[in-house]
Amino acid sequence: MSGKLAGKVAIITGATSGIGKATALLFAEEGAQVVITGRRVELGQRVESEIRQKGVRGVFVQADHSQAGDCSRVVERTLSEFGRVDILFNNAGIVTKGTAETTSDKVWNDTISINITAVWRMCKLVIPVMRAQGGGVIVNNGSDWSVVAGKNAFPYVMSKGAVGLMTKAMALDHARENIRVNAVCPGDTFVDRWLERGYFEASDPVSLEEAIKESSAYIPMGRFGKPEEIAKAVLFLASDDSSFMTGHLLLVDGGNTAQ
Numbered sequence: 001m002s003g004k005l006a007g008k009v010a011i012i013t014g015a016t017s018g019i020g021k022a023t024a025l026l027f028a029e030e031g032a033q034v035v036i037t038g039r040r041v042e043l044g045q046r047v048e049s050e051i052r053q054k055g056v057r058g059v060f061v062q063a064d065h066s067q068a069g070d071c072s073r074v075v076e077r078t079l080s081e082f083g084r085v086d087i088l089f090n091n092a093g094i095v096t097k098g099t100a101e102t103t104s105d106k107v108w109n110d111t112i113s114i115n116i117t118a119v120w121r122m123c124k125l126v127i128p129v130m131r132a133q134g135g136g137v138i139v140n141n142g143s144d145w146s147v148v149a150g151k152n153a154f155p156y157v158m159s160k161g162a163v164g165l166m167t168k169a170m171a172l173d174h175a176r177e178n179i180r181v182n183a184v185c186p187g188d189t190f191v192d193r194w195l196e197r198g199y200f201e202a203s204d205p206v207s208l209e210e211a212i213k214e215s216s217a218y219i220p221m222g223r224f225g226k227p228e229e230i231a232k233a234v235l236f237l238a239s240d241d242s243s244f245m246t247g248h249l250l251l252v253d254g255g256n257t258a259q
């Protein structure tokens with residue numbers, strides 16, 4: 001198998017849909033063997049089969065990354081299947097809304113457990129493996145809100161800000177061990193879940209398209225990102241193309257944070 005990730009073993013958390021799924025398929029095209037996770041079994045199995053159709057081994061492990069035991073199980077399964085971990089893409093995450101005043105304890109704790117604690121746990125589990133192998137690459141999924149704030153998204157902004165500085169701190173601690181740690185920081189990227197959650201009010205496909213266009217007007221490039229566009233940035237950070245980069249937050253946001 002040829003490609004930028006030929007012979008590499010990657011774990012992608014939260015790859016049942018959206019950015020994680022697009023990245024899993026791109027990694028497979030580039031020759032990586034990919035372990036994907038998430039809670040939704042049917043979707044996970046579908047992505048697993050799409051990975052295999054690209055001629056590499058793909059393994060779906062059902063996991064809830066808010067549970068410490070599930071995080072350990074994912075790494076154990078990867079090691080038992082492939083014997084190594086070259087790349088970890090910490091992608092699983094949830095979007096939560098509200099101000100400091102309206103955020104409930106449950107929303108605060110749910111946000112922390114998946115958007116922050118799971119990222120730390122997965123890194124803690126793979127770093128010793130990578131060190132023993134002589135190196136590895138970690139990519140965390142931050143957000144443009146890792147570097148600037150937005151309104152009415154207090155718990156989410158807090159969590160993605162933490163991902164940004166966790167990335168830099170880990171990059172410094174492990175730079176001499178040949179473990180690079182970077183973050184991709186997407187701006188608003190159109191994923192199927194937005195439709196499932198009813199983010200746009202529309203009665204037919206034409207008005208849906210108009211509603212989507214109108215909502216993205218604030219972005220300098222005039223449109224939302226696509227999961228495939230974020231996946232390409234993750235591939236760059238995961239591959240040797242970024243071999244002298246660590247502790248970097250790579251904004252992929254259609255110019256949003258340039259304003």
Ligand SMILES: NC(=O)c1ccc[n+]([C@@H]2O[C@H](COP(=O)([O-])OP(=O)(O)OC[C@H]3O[C@@H](n4cnc5c(N)ncnc54)[C@H](OP(=O)(O)O)[C@@H]3O)[C@@H](O)[C@H]2O)c1
Nearest residue numbers: 014015016017018019038039040064065092093143188189
């Ligand atoms: N779309 C955007 O505009 C945007 C912008 C900036 C950053 N991001 C970040 O991109 C990442 C992916 O989001 P997305 O936009 O692609 O949305 P998505 O389609 O909802 O993907 C989220 C993924 O995370 C998984 N996940 C959530 N909670 C989990 C848990 N407790 N355990 C295991 N997996 C869990 C989901 O799988 P299951 O539901 O099957 O568990 C799903 O595969 C997130 O970290 C998000 O914050 C997105």
